[in-house]
Amino acid sequence: MNIIVVGSGIAGLTAALHASETGHAVTLVTKEALGGGCTALAQGGVAGVYGPGDSPGSHADDTLIAGAGVSDAAAVDVLVQDGSARIAELIARGVAFDRDADGVLLLGREAAHTHARVVHAGGDATGAAISHALVQHARSAEIEIIESALLVDLLTDDGAVHGVRMLRDDALVDIHTDAVILATGGAGRLYAHTTNPAEATGDGIAAAIRAGAAVADLEFVQFHPTVLGAGTPFLISEAVRGEGAALVDDEGRRFVFDVHPDGELAPRDVVARAVARQAALQGSAVRLDATMIGAARLAERFPTIDRVTRERGFDWAREPVPVTPAAHYLMGGVVTDLDGRTSVPGLFAAGEVARTGVHGANRLASNSLLEAAVFGARAAAAVTSSGLRSRILPVSAVLSGGIRDLNVVGFSRSHLQHLMWDEVGLLRTRDGLTEALDTIRSWRAAAPHPTTSAEYEDANLLLVAEATASAALARPESIGAHHLDHEPALIGA
Known part of the structure; x- marks a missing residue:
């Protein structure tokens, strides 16, 4: 094949x-x-x-x-x-x-x-x-x-995928095939703050939606709790906390134990929300204290993190470093x-x-x-097999609903990313989700047909953003990474 x-x-x-x-x-x-x-x-x-x-x-x-x-x-x-x-x-x-x-x-x-x-x-x-x-x-x-x-898209015929359309050297190219395996990664670039590289714009998810494929659980976006809070986002591995590092407030107190008995080793969604709330409460970044691990062990076990933190002016073997959450995994x-x-x-x-x-x-x-x-x-x-498990259902009406004629700020990728961060991020409210969804739909309705790679990416981000906000609004209870908050958003960019 x-x-x-x-x-x-x-x-x-x-x-x-x-x-x-x-x-x-x-x-x-x-x-x-x-x-x-x-x-x-x-x-x-x-x-x-x-x-x-x-x-x-x-x-x-x-x-x-x-x-x-x-x-x-x-x-x-x-x-x-x-x-x-x-x-x-x-x-x-x-x-x-x-x-x-x-x-x-x-x-x-x-x-x-x-x-x-x-x-x-x-x-x-x-x-x-x-x-x-x-x-x-x-x-x-x-x-x-x-x-x-x-x-750019999946090529379909009689409801089946038989190839891909891609943009290469500013030209659209079709390749026909017997089967396509999507392995395009996630959509971290939906958010203003993310550990994901620039190419993570949800291209595969968007193409699959356009081809009629079922999607699910898009409301569950994982935010990594410990990204270095200085310069471009740089992840500080969870393994650092596994080695004994602690998250501390401005008085040096390990605050995550206030919300979970496992403290820094609680599930990521719990730790990330605790970091966001504590930072908002004290008006400054929380800190990751790895000093107890020792300089030699930090350099041996985490050579990349050791190098980058020092390049950014921190000696994490001697002092705690500022950290903040960022979108990490879908x-x-x-x-x-x-x-x-x-x-x-x-x-x-x-x-x-x-x-x-x-x-x-x-x-x-x-x-x-x-x-x-x-x-x-x-x-x-x-890949040579046929048929589907019965649990895979057709795409639901996640993207249904009329486009409201809203007087909203004009679309830009940055505006979308900040909207998603503020309203479809770590801490969500139903009003915020509704506002975000209406805004995203208005942007999609007004978007021109893409011709450049950046425009195709923007179209993909908008489609996945709409599906994500819709899924979040459709789930009325807080569970895992989907957290509906009764307080105003605390982590606006």
């Missing part, structure tokens, strides 16, 4: 390699250079290596608890049962996970995990190590690689079954673009790289 994989993070590269190695003709299309996107930026590790007293069942329990009760138990079971094979595969492909002097894999513990089961590479450069190894394999495989190509996306099939024949999805059901309302730390590897491989294996 001819297969197009769109995206070159861990999900896309895994899918492309598996498909190629089983005899399919594979074309890999990527928006930037091969290996771009979020994977190479990931500081955290890969969960799924079980030491004494730990087990896949315990990992599944932690995942379900973090997901606030709305994870798909079957998908979680697949994740933890397939995880060991995928980690072994990464090692076989050359990913040098950190080991002790005896060659045993070093296991770290991160928030909401009950055991140390997370492997890292290069301390805090796991994603870069994975990306480098998989890119090298992809370049040496019989895979046609098309770089610097923006996904739990929802294009609905798939356990093998990556979507509700549209011929279309598969894996990685952050997909809603497998693993993450529920709140992703457990270091499950994202694992999920991408597990379901990227499963999508490639299932």
Whole structure:
């Protein structure tokens, strides 16, 4: 079969390699250079290596608890049962996970995990190590690689996907194929503050919606609680807190224990909201105190973070550093079954673009790289199959409703990002969501037909923003990362 994989993070590269190695003709299309996107930026590790007293069942329990009760138990079971094979595969492909002097894999513990089961590479450069190894394999495989190509749309015929339309060198190019695997990542650029790279504009989700694919759980947006509060957003890995670092207020008090008994190791949504509220209460950024870890250990375990914090004028071995939340990961996306099939024949999805059901309302730390590897491989294996699981339903009327004629500020990407941050961010209100949705719909109604890459990205962001705000407004109760607040927004940019 001819297969197009769109995206070159861990999900896309895994899918492309598996498909190629089983005899399919594979074309890999990527928006930037091969290996771009979020994977190479990931500081955290890969969960799924079980030491004494730990087990896949315990990992599944932690995942379900973090997901606030709305994870798909079957998908979680697949994740933890397939995880060991995928980690072994990464090692076989050359990913040098950190080991002790005896060659045993070093296991770290991160928030909401009950055991140390997370492997890292290069301390805090796991994603870069994975990306480098998989890119090298992809370049040496019989895979046609098309770089610097923006996904514009999925080509459909009789309700099935049979190719992609992309923008390359300012020209629209159609490629026809037997199946498409979307691995385009998330939509972090919906928000004014995000850890995501510039290319994370929701292109795959938007294209899937236009093709009629079901989407779900877009209201569940994870905000990472500890992004360096100086300069461009730079994530300080959760593993730092796993090593003992504490979040403190301006008096040095560990305030997260006020809202959760696990303190800094509570689920991310809890910690992020606590950080936002405390910063608003005291009128200044909260701080991450890692001084108890010691300079030598910080430099050894977190070399990238150590370098960047020092470049920005902080000696985090001697003083706490300011941190703030930022949009980090989208739990929802294009609905798939356990093998990556979507509700549209011929279309598969894996990685952050997909809603497998693993993450529920709140992703457990270091499950994202694992999920991408597990379901990227499963999508490639299932690509010749037909039919869908009955639980995948047609797209609901999420995007229905008339366009109100509002006198709102004119659209710009910055205006959209700040609107989403203020009203569809960490702390939400029904009035704010309604206002945001009306504004987004008015912008969409007035938008011209895109012709440039920036305009196509803007159109994608607007469509995904509308779907996200609609989903948030449709869920009346607070759960996980979707938090309806009865107070005015506290974290306006």
